[in-house]
Amino acid sequence: MRTSGTNLEHARAHNRRVIIEAIRLHGELTRAELARLTALTPQTVSNIVAELQQADILSSHLPRKASGRGQPAIPITLNPASAWSIGIHLDHQTLLIVLVDLTGEIHFRRLMMVQKPQPGATLKLIVAVVDEIKQQLGAQWRKVLGIGVVMPGPFGVEGISSEGPTTLHGWEHIDVEAHLTQATGLPVTLENDATVAAIGERFxxxxxxxxxxxxxxxxxxxxxxxxxxxxxxxxxxxxxxxxxxxxxxxxxxxxxxxxxxxxxxxxxxxxxxxxxxxxxxxxxxxxxxxxxxxxxxxxxxxxxxxxxxxxxxxxxxxxxxxxxxxxxxxxxxxxxxxxxxxxxxxxxxxxxxxxxxxxxxxxxxDTAALGAAALPIFDEFNPQYQVLLK
Ligand SMILES: [Zn+2]
Known part of the structure; x- marks a missing residue:
């Protein structure tokens, strides 16, 4: 798969995302491979890689075996601990909260039984667990990109699926995104289970x-x-x-x-x-x-x-x-x-x-919670999803 970049200076942010996405998809790439895959000039690739290394998002590794002429091929990977993300899955029986690193590995997992959860107590519980994660991360907390939330929905929509045996009653007029953003200081994204699972699968x-x-x-x-x-x-x-x-x-x-x-x-x-x-x-x-x-x-x-x-x-x-x-x-x-x-x-x-x-x-x-945790990362890094749409 090719993800094409552009050399226009105003698209620098886009190119950063293209580079990150290419490395994410392939695991590791050299600068030459990056230039080939993204159609960016070697100079642009070098500049962005240097910038991202300085930000600790990318790591360099020992050179691959020399392949004749030219510079040694140095593989570059994502640094898993350079960004964190929190995923929350609430349904009518359980509440699951996970913390993942940039590569999707789970570093914190808490499963709680919540029979017919009510908004007040449940949001309080979520904020308390997020606070626990904050204590655990310490100085790393500033690298948390955001929170993804999956709940039975849809919300604010008179849809055919808004009524059913698994509907969360009492949540119809609760602005979960606004409440959690205010309580945690992090960006919060709400999505349905199938969409986040698809994002998780792609991620x-x-x-x-x-x-x-x-x-x-x-x-x-x-x-x-x-x-x-x-x-x-x-x-x-x-x-x-x-x-x-x-x-x-x-x-x-x-x-x-x-x-x-x-x-x-x-x-x-x-x-x-x-x-x-x-x-x-x-x-x-x-x-x-x-x-x-x-x-x-x-x-x-x-x-x-x-x-x-x-x-x-x-x-x-x-x-x-x-x-x-x-x-x-x-x-x-x-x-x-x-x-x-x-x-x-x-x-x-x-x-x-x-x-x-x-x-x-x-x-x-864990499927929905992991997908939810991919939401903030997807937003942050996916070149097609965010930048091209804005
Ligand atoms: Zn039906």
């Missing part, structure tokens, strides 16, 4: 090299995070990717949105809990690992046809390079589903093998 996961992919997030409901041409697509009112309420079965199971036969009535943890006799209000994803496997298998049979339909639609609409499936569903169970997914429907991606079209992404309880 740390198997979508690092992909410019166009769809992340299908199996949570309590079902959502999609959409990357097209390296941009996250959120739609006119921030509701793009609400694939859970695409009708796949006319006259099918009733959905709380008012329709019948919505996709997430078949493909979601909620649907699995109901099929397997678990109470959706109290069940946790890992409970599905402890039930009779044959019961779970019988749920898979019911969800495979709608899932294949969803993949077919997403492929034909977006012509994306890959559909990545992940979310809160435990990895062994998702692997079970994927093993039985073939054959996929014919689509614009039909000439590729099934296992190239659909892959497993990040799964498990």
């Amino acid at each position: 740390h996961g198997i979508a690092r090299q992909l410019n166009s992919f769809i992340y299908l997030y199996i949570g309590t409901g079902l959502g999609a995070g959409i990357f097209t041409d390296g941009h996250i697509y959120t739609g006119h009112a921030h509701n793009a990717g609400e694939v859970g309420h695409v009708v796949v079965q006319p006259n099918g199971r009733p959905c709380y949105c008012g329709n019948h036969g919505c996709l997430e009535r078949y493909v979601s943890l909620q649907a699995a809990y109901e099929h397997c006799g678990l109470d959706p209000m109290t069940a946790l994803p890992d409970d599905l690992l402890r039930i009779d496997p044959l019961l779970f298998d019988s749920w898979i049979e019911t969800m495979l046809p709608p899932l294949r339909q969803a993949i077919n639609m997403l492929e034909c609409i977006f012509d994306a390079e890959m559909v990545v499936i992940g979310g809160m569903i435990p990895q062994p169970l998702l692997e079970k589903i994927l093993r039985r997914l073939a054959p996929l429907h014919q689509s614009v991606r039909g000439r590729y093998l099934d296992d190239m079209r659909v892959k497993i992404g990040m799964t498990g309880s």
Whole structure:
């Protein structure tokens, strides 16, 4: 993949981000490789690398073996501890807070049970944990880029998904971003789970090299995070990717949105809990690992046809390079589903093998929190996302 830069002086900030993004994607690069990949002049690359080394964002390493003429090739990497980010995932049962470094490694993790969380007490709890992180980081605190928050949403939108069994009641008029910014002094970004999971996947996961992919997030409901041409697509009112309420079965199971036969009535943890006799209000994803496997298998049979339909639609609409499936569903169970997914429907991606079209992404309880933690870093460093849009 190429990320092109520009040599215009006023685009210096953009070029910095291009350099950082290129190194992030490749792990390590020499100045010559950077110049080739970014289409920047060697002089521009040298100047920016020097500047970023001074800021401690990049580190140089021992030269690679000499390859004949010219300067020795010195590999350059990101310095993981040069920036930190906090990710918060709140749902109707749990609150998870993580601190990650620039490369996404977790340095602090706190999981708390919060049955039907109320805004006052929950925000107080979050601020107390962030304060604990602040104490732990000491002088490093000034290198924290911000906080990413994932909550059931959408917010301030009369959307079809704003009502449901997992809606956080009492939070409708709470400005979480403003409150946490004021209490912590850090920039705060709020997003939905599928979008942050897609950003996390592009940042740390198997979508690092992909410019166009769809992340299908199996949570309590079902959502999609959409990357097209390296941009996250959120739609006119921030509701793009609400694939859970695409009708796949006319006259099918009733959905709380008012329709019948919505996709997430078949493909979601909620649907699995109901099929397997678990109470959706109290069940946790890992409970599905402890039930009779044959019961779970019988749920898979019911969800495979709608899932294949969803993949077919997403492929034909977006012509994306890959559909990545992940979310809160435990990895062994998702692997079970994927093993039985073939054959996929014919689509614009039909000439590729099934296992190239659909892959497993990040799964498990940390997925959304890690994605949330990628938000401030993504904002800060992604050349296409921020700078080009402003
Ligand atoms: Zn629905």
